Amino acid sequence: MKLLEDRIVKDGTVLSGDILKVDTFLNHQVDPQLMNLIGKEFKKLFDKNNITRILTVESSGIAPAVLTGLQMNVPVVFARKHKSVTMSDNAFVSDVYSYTKKVTNHISIDKRFINSDDNVLIIDDFLANGQAVHGLVDIIHQAKANVSGIGIVIEKSFQPGRKQLEKDGFNVKSLARIASLDNNKVTFVE
Amino acid sequence: MKLLEDRIVKDGTVLSGDILKVDTFLNHQVDPQLMNLIGKEFKKLFDKNNITRILTVESSGIAPAVLTGLQMNVPVVFARKHKSVTMSDNAFVSDVYSYTKKVTNHISIDKRFINSDDNVLIIDDFLANGQAVHGLVDIIHQAKANVSGIGIVIEKSFQPGRKQLEKDGFNVKSLARIASLDNNKVTFVE
Numbered sequence: 001m002k003l004l005e006d007r008i009v010k011d012g013t014v015l016s017g018d019i020l021k022v023d024t025f026l027n028h029q030v031d032p033q034l035m036n037l038i039g040k041e042f043k044k045l046f047d048k049n050n051i052t053r054i055l056t057v058e059s060s061g062i063a064p065a066v067l068t069g070l071q072m073n074v075p076v077v078f079a080r081k082h083k084s085v086t087m088s089d090n091a092f093v094s095d096v097y098s099y100t101k102k103v104t105n106h107i108s109i110d111k112r113f114i115n116s117d118d119n120v121l122i123i124d125d126f127l128a129n130g131q132a133v134h135g136l137v138d139i140i141h142q143a144k145a146n147v148s149g150i151g152i153v154i155e156k157s158f159q160p161g162r163k164q165l166e167k168d169g170f171n172v173k174s175l176a177r178i179a180s181l182d183n184n185k186v187t188f189v190e
Numbered sequence: 191m192k193l194l195e196d197r198i199v200k201d202g203t204v205l206s207g208d209i210l211k212v213d214t215f216l217n218h219q220v221d222p223q224l225m226n227l228i229g230k231e232f233k234k235l236f237d238k239n240n241i242t243r244i245l246t247v248e249s250s251g252i253a254p255a256v257l258t259g260l261q262m263n264v265p266v267v268f269a270r271k272h273k274s275v276t277m278s279d280n281a282f283v284s285d286v287y288s289y290t291k292k293v294t295n296h297i298s299i300d301k302r303f304i305n306s307d308d309n310v311l312i313i314d315d316f317l318a319n320g321q322a323v324h325g326l327v328d329i330i331h332q333a334k335a336n337v338s339g340i341g342i343v344i345e346k347s348f349q350p351g352r353k354q355l356e357k358d359g360f361n362v363k364s365l366a367r368i369a370s371l372d373n374n375k376v377t378f379v380e
Contacts, residue, residue, distance in 0.1 A: 023300065023303075024302075024303075028267065028268065028270065028299075028300055028303065029265050029266070029267045029300075029303045030252075030256055030259070030265065030266045030267070030268065031265060032256050032257070032259035032260035032263075032264075032265070032266055033260065033263065035256060035260070036260055058248065058249035059248035059249040059252060059268065059270075062220075062249060062252045062253060062256075063252060063253075063256045063266075066220055066222050066225060066252075066253045066256065066257070067222070067256070067260075069220070069222035070222035070223065070225070070226055070257075073222075073223065074222075075219050075220065075221060075222070076219070076220045076222055076253075077218065077219045077220070078218065078220065078249065080218065080249075109218075110213065110218055110219075112214070113213075113214075113218065113219045
């Protein structure tokens, strides 16, 4: 997605440790018009997959997931990292290790919001090591539902997340694929 | 907003302790079409206020805030409760006590995302005691920006949040106003 790549080059900042900071439009400040175009792009990519539900993880996945749900006209469920007071114990739970934050979170989704006949599209803002996506896949499998696709806004292609997901047979589509962040410069996959 | 009230009656559940559970469409599973209608409603209510930016708090505020930002064509910033690895120390911080979770969170917003010439619309999913909104108001005042309005999806009018905000001179608009949750029944303000 050319528009997204241009925005990453214009507004993104590369920090040490292969961290790409895109908090001006994606994960602290959010550009709603860009999110809407991202939603339209994911609809194009996954429209034939008969998606019945979108899953993501709070918080940064919510904006792109909800705009994709708006375009595809399906409900969106965001997994919680922190137990909500209204959350029942009737939940699917999986462990997600965050390499950037160096903590393990339990992510959970109420069992009422994923059924065995669901074709689920996973949406997330970043794919690096793939831990969050693996947690969502685990929950979808616990529910005996189908993982119909994985849509990622920004993929760090030099980290092992995509390779493992492809090896596991999943259909992964990323709107921007980053080959390298070396020398504080963003280089995209050709 | 009649459609929202009907949805609360149809899908909401009242739990003990005056808790209204609306996780089927607002704060765990999200109905994107409803969020879009909520965005249109907030645009109608605040269109004359020359809004330049929308502020909310992660996670449940993000969906209604981003759809309102899409309708009003302004950027949305969500305050973080948990420090992000890419977040600089250059942030406005305020304390928010959660009565439901019984914890105090620091919420923070990077100083780059709120300026003294901003007319800010605060959007949140719930207003009860008003702690989250007070935290956002505090941050907006630290930035010497203007609080142009406060838009709430569901207000528990029997709790003190709105009264205090009105006493402080703020323009509060809530799409559903709940007078009581007594006897596990939702009664709206006439």
